[in-house]
Amino acid sequence: MPSFDPGLLLHGQYHDWLVNGFVLSVELAAMALVLGLPLALAIAVMRLAPVRALRATGLAYVEGIRNIPLLAHLLFWYFGAPELLPEPVKAWLYSGNVEVASALVALTLYVAAYMAEDIRSGVRSVSPGQLDAARALGFGYLGAMRLVVLPQAVRATVPALISQALNLWKDTSVATVIGVGEMMYQAARVESASFRSAEAFAFCTTAYLCVSLTITALASWMQRRYPVRPA
Amino acid sequence: MRSRLTAVIGLFLSAFLLAPLAHADQLADIKNKGEIVFGVLGTDEPNSFVDPKTREIVGYEVDISKAIAKKLGVKPVFKQLSVAARIPKLQQGRVDVLAASLTHNKERESQVDFSLTTFVTGQKVLVKTSSGIKDLPQLSGKRVLTVKGGTQEPNIRKAVPGVDVVTFETTQQAFLALQQGKGVGYVNDEASIVNDYAKLGPAKKDYAILSQSISVEPLALGLRKGETALKTQVDGVLRELESSGEAEKLFFKWYGPSTKLQFDKRSFKIDSDKIAG
Amino acid sequence: MIELIQTYWLYFLVGQYPQGPLGGLALTVLLAAVALVLSMPAGLLLGLARVSRVAAIRWPVTAFVFIVRGTPLLMVVFWAYFFLPSLTGHKTDQFSTMLMALVVFDGVYLAEILRAGIRAIPAGQFLAARSLGMTPWQVMRSVVLPQALRHMLPSLVNQFVATIKATSLGYIIGLNEVSFIAAQINTQVFTHATEVYLLLGITYFALCFGLSRIAFWIERRLSQRTPAWQAAEAVPVHAS
Numbered sequence: 001m002p003s004f005d006p007g008l009l010l011h012g013q014y015h016d017w018l019v020n021g022f023v024l025s026v027e028l029a030a031m032a033l034v035l036g037l038p039l040a041l042a043i044a045v046m047r048l049a050p051v052r053a054l055r056a057t058g059l060a061y062v063e064g065i066r067n068i069p070l071l072a073h074l075l076f077w078y079f080g081a082p083e084l085l086p087e088p089v090k091a092w093l094y095s096g097n098v099e100v101a102s103a104l105v106a107l108t109l110y111v112a113a114y115m116a117e118d119i120r121s122g123v124r125s126v127s128p129g130q131l132d133a134a135r136a137l138g139f140g141y142l143g144a145m146r147l148v149v150l151p152q153a154v155r156a157t158v159p160a161l162i163s164q165a166l167n168l169w170k171d172t173s174v175a176t177v178i179g180v181g182e183m184m185y186q187a188a189r190v191e192s193a194s195f196r197s198a199e200a201f202a203f204c205t206t207a208y209l210c211v212s213l214t215i216t217a218l219a220s221w222m223q224r225r226y227p228v229r230p231a
Numbered sequence: 232m233r234s235r236l237t238a239v240i241g242l243f244l245s246a247f248l249l250a251p252l253a254h255a256d257q258l259a260d261i262k263n264k265g266e267i268v269f270g271v272l273g274t275d276e277p278n279s280f281v282d283p284k285t286r287e288i289v290g291y292e293v294d295i296s297k298a299i300a301k302k303l304g305v306k307p308v309f310k311q312l313s314v315a316a317r318i319p320k321l322q323q324g325r326v327d328v329l330a331a332s333l334t335h336n337k338e339r340e341s342q343v344d345f346s347l348t349t350f351v352t353g354q355k356v357l358v359k360t361s362s363g364i365k366d367l368p369q370l371s372g373k374r375v376l377t378v379k380g381g382t383q384e385p386n387i388r389k390a391v392p393g394v395d396v397v398t399f400e401t402t403q404q405a406f407l408a409l410q411q412g413k414g415v416g417y418v419n420d421e422a423s424i425v426n427d428y429a430k431l432g433p434a435k436k437d438y439a440i441l442s443q444s445i446s447v448e449p450l451a452l453g454l455r456k457g458e459t460a461l462k463t464q465v466d467g468v469l470r471e472l473e474s475s476g477e478a479e480k481l482f483f484k485w486y487g488p489s490t491k492l493q494f495d496k497r498s499f500k501i502d503s504d505k506i507a508g
Numbered sequence: 509m510i511e512l513i514q515t516y517w518l519y520f521l522v523g524q525y526p527q528g529p530l531g532g533l534a535l536t537v538l539l540a541a542v543a544l545v546l547s548m549p550a551g552l553l554l555g556l557a558r559v560s561r562v563a564a565i566r567w568p569v570t571a572f573v574f575i576v577r578g579t580p581l582l583m584v585v586f587w588a589y590f591f592l593p594s595l596t597g598h599k600t601d602q603f604s605t606m607l608m609a610l611v612v613f614d615g616v617y618l619a620e621i622l623r624a625g626i627r628a629i630p631a632g633q634f635l636a637a638r639s640l641g642m643t644p645w646q647v648m649r650s651v652v653l654p655q656a657l658r659h660m661l662p663s664l665v666n667q668f669v670a671t672i673k674a675t676s677l678g679y680i681i682g683l684n685e686v687s688f689i690a691a692q693i694n695t696q697v698f699t700h701a702t703e704v705y706l707l708l709g710i711t712y713f714a715l716c717f718g719l720s721r722i723a724f725w726i727e728r729r730l731s732q733r734t735p736a737w738q739a740a741e742a743v744p745v746h747a748s
Contacts, residue, residue: 067716068709069673071680071687079404079694080705083411094412099397166578173580177680179376179397179408184582189398192315192380195342197590205579205587212578274692283696286519287527309528310601313682319590325601400680403695411701 014190018200021186022207028100028172028182032107033165039108040115045145047120058116065113070174073110078102078178103175111168115161122157123149155226162219169211183207258460261327266306269296270326270453273311274401276426277485277492278332278350278450291485292330295349295452295469298477299328302468313400315380318342321453328465329453332420334382335506344462346452347469348506351499352421353444354386357406357428360439362415367443370394375416376405382448383418390445410434416441420448422492429491449506466504473501509703516693520711523684529603531684533711539603539678539685540671543610544664550611551618555626558619576616582677585609589681602683606675614671621667625660626652659730665723669716676712686711 047058065073082093082102093101126149134144176185183204190200261267271279271288279290288309300307310326317331321343335345356375358364364373371393377383379398387394399405402419406427409417417424424440431438454462472478478501486494523531530538557569576584589605629652637647657664679687690708694701 063717064713067669067673067720068712069676069687071676072690072705072708072712075687075691076702076705076709079407079411080702083701090412098413170578170580173582174677176582177400179399181397184580184586185379185398187586188315188379189384191590193385195318197319201583201586201590205575205583208579208583209575216578281524281528281692283519285527286524288524311682311684316589316681400682401691401695404691407695407701 014194014200017186017190018183018203018207021181021183024100024180025169025172025182025207026211028103028107028175028180029165029169031104032111032168032172035104035108036112036115036168037161039112040119041150043112043116044119044123045142047116048123048145050141062113062116065109066117070106070110070171071177073106074103074175074178077106081105099175099179099181102178103172103180107168107171107175110171111164114164114167118160118164119153119157122153122155122160125156126152158222158226159219162215162222166212166215169215170208173208256460257327257455257458258464261303261305261461264305266308267300267303268308268310268325268327269293269300270312270317270320270329270331271296271309272314272317272331273309274403275332275420275423277490278422279309279330291481292332292349292452294481294484295472295478296328296330298472299465299468302471303464313380314378314402317380317453321455324455327455327461331453332423332450333453334448335451335504336382337506342456344454344456344458345504346454346462346465347501347504348449348451348499349469349501350422350450352448352450354383354418354446354448355421355424355444356387356416356418356441357409357424358416358439358441359409359412360437364415364441367391367441367445370416373416374414375418376408376414377418378402378405382446386446387418390443418445420450422486425492425494429493451504469501509700509707512693512697512700512703513707516696519693520686520689520707523689529684532689533686533715535603535683536672536675536685537715539606539610539675540668543607543614543675544668544671546607547611547614547618548622550615551622554615555619555622559623573616573619576612581609581613581674582680584613585677585681588612602678602681605681606678606683610671610674613674614667617667617670618664621660621663622656625656625663628659629655661730662723662727665719665726669719669723672716672719673712 043058043061046054047062049055049058078099082090082098085093123145130152131144131149134148135141139147172182173184175182176188179185187200187204191197194200271290271293273279273281273288275290277290278292279288281287282289288311293309296309297307312320312326312329312331314331317329317333318339320326321329329343333339333343333345335348339345356367356370362373364370367390370387370391372395374395374397375387376397376399377387378401384396384398387396397408397414399408402423405419406417408414417427419427421440421444428435428438428440452465454465469478472481479497482494482497484490486492486497488495519532521532522534523529525531525534554569554573557565558573560566560569585606588609589602592605592608633651633655634647637651638644642650675683675685676687678685679691682688687708690704694704697704
């Protein structure tokens with residue numbers, strides 16, 4: 001096997017492919033995070049609501065999503081679900097970047113399910129007296145959550161959420177199966193064009209590790225700066 | 232006690248170091264083992280695919296492989312590989328011979344050796360008639376779908392600069408994406424395209440195969456570099472199949488008028504391992 | 509949908525077996541089970557190495573754990589599939605590759621589960637056993653580990669569920685596990701993509717949800733049966 005050639009990764013066509021892949025991976029993770037967090041918040045609130053039907057819906061969502069692998073979600077949202085749309089909507093969707101759109105839907109729903117559980121644990125760590133006191137003062141359930149409980153829950157939840165963000169970053173790699181041109185896809189492409197798998201995979205691994213390191217460092221910093229106070 | 236331990240460790244390590252040298256003659260190994268491992272795709276009808284009724288792997292290349300195994304007097308074993316993993320797996324020794332719709336081209340000659348060319352096809356593009364595309368240059372700026380890790384992507388990019396390509400793990404996934412409208416064209420070997428086109432049944436009228444080939448693909452069996460004894464044997468069997476008329480019979484069994492492909496004549500002979508260019 | 513199930517149920521459940529290698533749902537479960545069992549000794553070794561007082565052991569293992577946890581599982585699978593064979597001289601197929609990648613991945617997470625489980629055993633158990641004259645190894649083997657494993661059972665079942673989901677990545681290297689088979693079936697019956705993938709989802713759901721319910725049930729049974737003194741005296745064996 002020819003020897004390792006780092007020059008391949010620093011300039012030239014293959015370098016461009018890999019860098020584009022990296023950028024798309026980051027964009028995918030960031031967008032899924034931004035869209036997933038509000039959804040997660042809503043699901044968590046639903047799961048804690050005093051209304052039975054809402055709690056059941058929240059539970060169904062979380063259990064349904066978490067018990068199915070991300071790969072199956074991606075395949076469903078790319079090959080399965082869009083077929084159910086009416087023709088004009090389908091045509092409009094397919095003329096755009098349907099691969100990224102499907103990946104985004106799958107990733108957002110997936111990460112929201114996990115984050116909802118973390119938020120729920122964080123909320124449950126806040127003493128129930130807080131919610132009762134807020135309601136006794138006349139706040140509705142939503143108001144009490146928004147103004148009293150959630151702000152206190154945030155401190156306990158942030159470490160878990162950062163951990164989920166790390167998982168999300170790693171999960172973007174699976175989108176390669178539906179043709180999304182993110183980093184793993186580009187690495188495979190470089191490999192089949194040049195037979196140089198070592199360089200391509202080394203680039204990918206380093207890139208994934210750098211971002212993971214950043215996220216983990218952020219988590220440590222947060223833990224030191226804003227330690228979780230026991231209830 | 233210590234020296235015994237050292238000896239054992241030394242033996243163990245030397246086994247690892249010597250292992251690469253161990254298969255200096257693959258043909259002898261195969262005969263000793265009593266079996267030969269063929270790497271096949273299992274997803275490329277009619278070269279190698281899974282028969283849905285018997286759930287066995289069958290096809291044109293499978294039959295050729297079985298003939299080779301019979302001649303060598305060993306048992307054929309079939310391992311399914313993805314398109315992208317064919318050459319790495321051959322190089323690592325996971326399979327002995329590749330019978331996986333492998334195109335013989337100059338770039339690959341530095342990685343593997345090729346047997347006599349067993350099939351000649353071109354790569355073509357299947358489009359939906361609703362896209363209004365009648366020839367290759369019209370694909371520029373549009374999206375085509377194909378499989379990862381083969382010659383399809385580089386070929387279409389060379390033929391149509393400015394085309395947008397999305398690749399999938401198997402050719403069937405790419406074809407499905409075409410049917411769903413996620414791209415305007417699907418690129419693959421002509422034989423596979425004709426096969427998929429035939430599978431469409433009544434929906435055929437919505438599709439068309441562009442007449443221009445984007446490349447000529449001589450398919451051959453892949454062998455590890457330097458295994459001359461094995462290559463001589465394999466080529467020998469292929470020549471025999473050709474001269475006895477078996478090769479032509481196999482062609483018509485899988486590609487002839489009674490099949491979905493309906494080729495009515497064979498445009499090549501199995502007699503050479505040289506390629507143009 | 510019914511017709512789909514009727515035609516393909518056997519292929520979905522066992523792949524090509526016996527006319528070929530085992531595949532489908534059977535392969536998924538088998539792969540996950542074997543990976544989990546094999547990763548337990550790996551996890552134990554990794555866990556012990558991580559708390560070792562010998563820096564030459566601790567540092568490389570910590571770096572290794574960090575790398576494995578910071579890269580996607582798919583990356584680990586690709587490295588194993590394309591590289592491990594040339595490094596070790598051993599030939600590997602998709603099953604062994606996935607198995608190796610899963611054992612490495614599970615091992616790293618199991619190391620944490622095992623550590624937590626062992627720490628939850630009260631110090632008194634360890635001290636009492638030592639005062640009876642047992643060596644540290646005997647203490648681990650006969651006193652601490654049996655108790656720890658019982659308590660870790662729910663976490664282990666959850667890790668089993670996570671491993672089952674991870675086997676789906678075998679699809680990408682062409683392993684005949686259930687997602688790959690579903691995709692194969694899908695290409696035979698072009699127009700039923702939604703049903704096929706819905707069925708795939710339901711299968712995974714039934715399997716994973718069922719297992720996690722079992723874990724929940726085990727956890728409840730264990731907390732009912734824990735003697736009061738053990739629950740009260742939960743002082744960790746090692747500090748920190």
